[in-house]
Amino acid sequence: MDEHKSLSSEGSLSARMLLLLVLLFLIPPLSNTSNTFRCPGNDPIPVPHEWYQPGDLIIGGIVTHIYYVFYEVFFTEHPTQNLFDVPHVVTKFYQHVLALAFAVKEINENPNILHNVTLGFHIHDSYFDARMTYRTTLDLLFKMGRFIPNYKCDRQKTLISIIGGLGSDTSFHMVDILDLYKIPQLAYGSFPPEETQFPSFYRMVPNEAHQYTGIISLLKHFGWTWVGLFVPNDNSGEYFNNKFQPLLSQNGICSAFTQRIQQIAHLDNLEEMGDVAVNIYMPLTDNKVTTYIVYGESLTLLALRLIIFLRYLTNKENTGFKKVWILTAQTDFILAGICRFLDFQLFQGAISFTIHSQNLLVFKEFLQSVNPSWTQRGFFKVFWEQAFDCIFRNPDAPMNTNEVCTGEESLDSLPRSLFAMEISGHSYSIYNAVYIVAHTLHAIHLSTSKQRTKGSPGKLKLQNLQPWQLHHFLSDISFNNSAGETVFFTNRREMGSGFDITNMLTFPNKSFLQVKVGWVDPYAPNRKEFIIHEDLIIWNKGFNQVVPISVCNDHCHPGYEKKRKEGKKFCCYDCTLCPEGKISEQNDMDDCVRCPADQYPNKNKNECIPKTISFLSYDESLGIGSASLALSFSLLTIFVIGTFIKYKDTPIVKANNRDLTYALLIALLLCFLSSFLFIGHPGKVTCLLRQPMFGIVFSLAVSCVLAKTVTVVVAFMATKPGSSMRKWVGKRLTYAIVLSCSLTQASICTVWLLTSPPFPDLDMDSVAEEIIVQCNEGSVTMFYCVLGYMGLLATASFIVAFAARKLPDSFNEAKFINFSMLLFCSVWLSFVPTYLSTKGKSMVVVEIFSILSSSAGLLGCIFAPKCYIILLRPELNNREQLIRRKM
Structure with missing residues (x-):
């Protein structure tokens, strides 16, 4: 719990604990019998977005693809009056919802898994907000017309596990509640490596320490020792900075600056963004810093792009955009809301770490089948309208025909920034998570069937299953998925896989392509933990396909050694000639080395030459x-x-x-x-x-x-x-x-x-x-x-x-x-x-x-x-x- 507490500020931690105390101790305990408490009527303020599909067993889901601008409450009207305004949808993340629905559909159609039990799902959104994460998690557990914590009025809903969430804040707001009920939580985002002390918490992504190692290996491979860091202005950004900065120093790399960025979902207006744009933009004008590492979720990158664009409008003569961007696995290239007019030319040649995935052709076929007839399914209407910038016809209201959804739209016509037809790393994790739950239930079914008495069907056994009973089987689960890859958890309850490294190619129509150029995988055969295919990388056009250089000063050539500058970071140094009797054979050597006893330095002091044998001979x-x-x-x-x-x-x-x-x-x-x-x-x-x-x-x-x-x-x-x-x-x-x-x-x-x-x-x-x-x-x-x-x-x-x-x-x-x-x-x-x-x-x-x-x-x-x-x-x-x- 110490690590978890270190990720939260005192204020937010106090608020969360106060909320839990109110919910868990001042309200009667959980009961499955409706006659002990009369379920109230309809909630006057229902959560507007959810997708429920019934089944014998329900898999819950907390996704993150809708956000609101939450305004300050002044109590001049009912506090809930403006709780939900016009939603903004990160349309690309709707694939996460579809991945869960597709996996459930595929399992229900598979006679080899749970052939006499159907799976259902109930999906909510976290809305990129801590308050709403608590609300929708409780809604998932105690859903009825109006939710009352610890009272369960719907006796037909058997929630067996929950998949979510995308970011670390979302996941750990969820775990505060789910861990109390021992409900398995399978998070599909990428989180700090030490945060695995919750018994019911499983991660569908690799340990983030492997990503840190991969970034360091990438920097060392290209010799980038002077880099800039952009991190979110929250606890995850602070955690990353504390963990990653020592790794940089240990490997001879320095951070030229560390700039914090506020997520766009938590900014009230553009004026606030303009106030911070100057401070964030200025480091981009330093031509010595060519490489930038962006850590954070996709909205962090979106905010950064908007800030750069706003400054560029008023400062076009100083582009500063001949850069290399290194993006972490939490970050994806998206277009949403006020930023939909932006293009991606700035990120040409960017290198991204992504959660490992394999392409699933059947999933692409499933996506191609999605059409406007799905309007009654959860999240679909708001997604479709914002993805295609149209509105479904309302018979009761006049409508401009130019804005009406025609029904001819198709997902594969959307640019990748709005929606991708290839399965993403996060969607792949969700897909595997559903299968993990299914295989776990199947293993429990096989285990209990051996002890089953005649006349007691297995279906009834699984229906009576409690969520906590899955943990014993979850830790040891291992199977091959439909892509032929082995899915298993490590002893730290994290996915035993690695990260893919991709190179971004941009196009003028705001579309882009991400090409796999390497990977980081501690489980790779032949100890090939880090692989980068440099010849496949296409850099920003400003570099003319020459490998970029990102150093504080020019390299010290062979024959010279580094001499540290007073008051500067160790990556900034002068170059001095090697002392007598010593050489340096490589660039940027900290100290020259003495030649072996039988060799001596050449004139340039960059090579040792064998000494000649000397004695007074008859030949001279x-x-x-x-x-x-x-x-x-x-x-x-x-x-x-x-x-x-x-x-x-x-x-x-x-x-x-x-x-x-x-x-x-x-x-x-x-x-x-x-x-x-x-x-x-x-x-x-x-x-x-x-x-x-x-x-x-x-x-x-x-x-x-x-x-x-x-x-x-x-x-x-x-x-x-x-x-x-x-x-x-x-x-x-x-x-x-x-x-x-x-x-x-x-x-x-x-x-x-x-x-x-x-x-x-x-x-x-x-x-x-x-x-x-x-x-x-x-x-x-x-x-x-x-x-x-x-x-x-x-x-x-x-x-x-x-x-x-x-x-x-x-x-x-x-x-x-x-x-x-x-x-x-x-x-x-x-x-x-x-x-x-x-x-x-x-x-x-x-x-x-x-x-x-x-x-x-x-x-x-x-x-x-x-x-x-x-x-x-x-x-x-x-x-x-x-x-x-x-x-």
Whole structure:
């Protein structure tokens, strides 16, 4: 009951409750015996429209197709004097009446259903008004000359169920009364989804939540994110707004406005409509809003059309009518009363959600049989006169012959706005509702016949049936109707079907055609809950068959992301370029996304491109150049070694320890060759050997240089008389220096390999476009320990060589060692910042260059002068010449 109460204002709820209290508690209880209460005479104010057809069992009906303008009561005359003025008929809705009559006729003629029981019907109208809905519902229950609630004078009328009404207000005014008597009510309109808590209330339409889902799916399909809402100014409009607005937000859609519309049946005059026309019309002039959703009953749409027309007469230069209209299932295109002169061009291309239906050829044949001879049947006279704009001849009054109904009129000559020959969704629901009642009665008959005693006919059993006894069977009813569709209720007592989606085509003669272009059906096979055939849709001619756009601003193209505008709805935004390293591949992305680690953004930042695998290979110029240099220096070193071996007995080779010279040359050869470990695809073995081998062989080379320098210093110091350095002269000191310094570096490298060895690795981040295949040093600390120790040896060699640079040239290499160590230290001091500032294979090239340049410096500074004398000036390669040069 909480949901139901939320749909009613406090005033209307209080009035309804007061009416029920008066009717139900201040009047004697229901009695079927006429002798306990004398039925009064004729009602001085009878309800003017009804259709009664007798039968063993009666199906009641409350339809909605006639309305009056209800005027304010001033009590200057009897309040009922102007209760019924000239009626206005929504002629298109007369099909609802005919659908009920046709279904009853078809069942009575069917020997397979209720063959010994006839159905009748009693149909009233709700008049689009709450007061009259109460009145006609009570009239349906307690009809006689004058209705007295809770007294039933007509003993032949057995009301078994009631079908109605069209709108939510009508249905729930009815349920206030019918639920008290547990009479099954089968509503044929579309209502909010939660309102099913009344035990006697059944809905012949799908859950309206499916319609909400369908509208959202439609908006998302076409990318419409900026839409306008028109809703009725009543409780149903408030309910729709509260339920639908969150769905819009959850799906990235915004409502540009929500405009409330008063139903035309509740407006006293056109002047009132003119007062509100300006506010309703203004949103239509916003060219950014192309899509409008209209929720409400048909009179809501009729009022909107009239308002637009009135404004258009005074503002023709601002059409604003290149729009897409989305209409809900409660809304139908009708012409009635003062609006019959309007056309439908405004709604060309409109998309409507309609209650699912199947065409029934037999029903169309039934409609074709309707003719003026039906004048004595309920509602027919007023319908026919307003549909064909004629009057049936009254013998007692003079009549203009141009206005007399000729009897030649036919329903299929009327435009669809006045009457449709194809069964509508609501009529289809009424048709199924009658069959549901019939099948329920048939099921009860079959159930009771098994327990029936001999001589007790089933007809009598059904005549004595009480309405509340139908509920047990209604919930489980399921059958195939004449269209071949399965009809059943869900566990929420609503019809297990969906909504059709139609596209409206208009014609100049105020007629139109609705073409089915899709559907919303949660029970559809293969999970095809939402289907839209875009190619079948014909849009408003202003769009030139291009899919309309309805957004607050232009789309953010790929490569950009949305940036919300302050103070605006989230559908209104600016577009900003994606940050570095991110892309957007679609329009209107909230946030750019980062490319996978093995890809990088292209220039436009709308696509990720696979990164190239990068390492220093033998196929590129840097690799070829580095390998060529390393090979050249290696061959040159081998040549020097060969030269020194060939001239090993010459004084210049013998000077400063020949074995140490060979060791230094071999160490330099290994330094050049170690460069090849840095070229090519890094593997596990090359990564393990690369840095440790480089560190050890360079330490060996620098140790040999240090030993040479120390040997020179010690030799000259030992030549002084009484020098204590004589004992250090010899090969033992040299070997001790080389071995101790080299083993120390080897120990550092061993610890490195045992604790955190280098390994092959992929660097995804250093260079945006490349995946760098490299050797991860494992422990950066150990790597810099190796470099630091090598730098320590080089510094020591430089200091000693600098101190011995002025010793006699004939036995002194210190001057050349000094230059070589200066070059060596300069290279490796420059190496560290350069190595840290480069990335990828450039780091490898820097290290190879440092290895080759420092090794070449040692080779050139120390051995080039000696090779010059050995090869080019052999006359100087003797002891006398060397001593003479010094002298």
